[in-house]
Amino acid sequence: MFGKGILRGLATTARHFVETYIDDVKRIPSRYAFDRRLIKQPLDEEGIFTIQYPEEKRVLPEHFRYVPMLLFDVETGEDRCTACGICAKVCPPQCIWIVRDKDEKGKPVPRAAEFYIDISICMGCGFCAEFCPFDAIKMNHDYEIAVYNRYPDLVLDKDELTVPTTYYAQLYPTAWEREEKAREEERKKKEARAKAAAAKKAAAAKKAAAEKK
Template sequence: MSIGRGVFRGHWITLRRFLLTFARDVRDGLALRRRGGGPLPVDLFRGPAPGQERVVVQDERTDGLFTVEYPDERLPVYERFRMLPVLIYDDEDGNVRCTSCNICAKVCPPQCIWMVQAKSPKGTVVPLSEEFFIDMDVCMNCGLCAEYCPFDAIKMDHNFELANAERHQTHVFDQRDLLVSSAYYAQTHPEAWASPEETTERAKVARKKDQRLRKALGARTGA
């Protein structure tokens, strides 16, 4: 008898979750909306507009199906989530913080970062990066480059939708692909941006910035 009751109870739990899924959709106004599948040639239901996808939070209070119907539904992206590294430039003056010191490339475990340091017409080294590359197919998203960067120039981004049909050229990000503004980072990482550690680091970088730019400009104009 106990075995029979266990089988019946398992089926009832499955049926209850199935019915609660429809009840939740009716309650949330999603009964006539398509869930899952992405863009379709013929769509009988209303799909979400780009950027208006429903964010699904799954916790112990969630009833019904636990499947997130990506891309029509999405899980929340939390601040500590990390994907590919990006290079920060300051909104105030457009200064790119990277000095091409090569520390990030040295600490990178899979060796997916490489760069070319800028030089003046005289051939002297300038503390700026002329070229900067990251192979996203090799990057393991560990964040060591951001942790070791002495100029707070590298941060970890949230953008994970990077797949395409070509993997030999478009998956190698150059400096133009990697540059994001400090305002963008402040928007995606508000807690980290306002933390005492980040504030102290920004002040330290700002003190060094003017000296570095004067050196770079002096090398260029002195040719």
């Protein structure tokens, strides 16, 4: 029937309109009486009331991504980045620059001396985080980065990009748990391999000593 789609559309709009008030009423008095900054609109709510940003903010899903951040491992006390350069290679708009660090003899070491990302060019694709073999670069949730000057304010250096792993764990609890499990398994495998190699070496030494006699 002509106009059926229009009626269905209007019914959906009316439903959302009513649900908006239901969601809002459920939040009284918290939405209006207490600290409004704590009020969020979860993704599972049906109504779409206007969020009074910046006082109110939407709850972000774990895999929300804005611009990258570099991880400082609080457990080891070191940056995770080894300056391998993979992220810079895979970055589609080529907005990552890395300078590898050197030791006192001038030999390159697996550590970044400088690390820059031009976040005015970054398109938030997450390829850098996806391809990093050391879980050293992840996508930050912080989207409040407006500045007056594009250069140099939006070219973030290593210090500005670096966050502790505890911050990452807080933003990405599921991914953190999964990665920690994988890291633990890898540690155990490494230990088992080292033990097996040591046992093999000891057996070979024993055999050589027995042959000498």
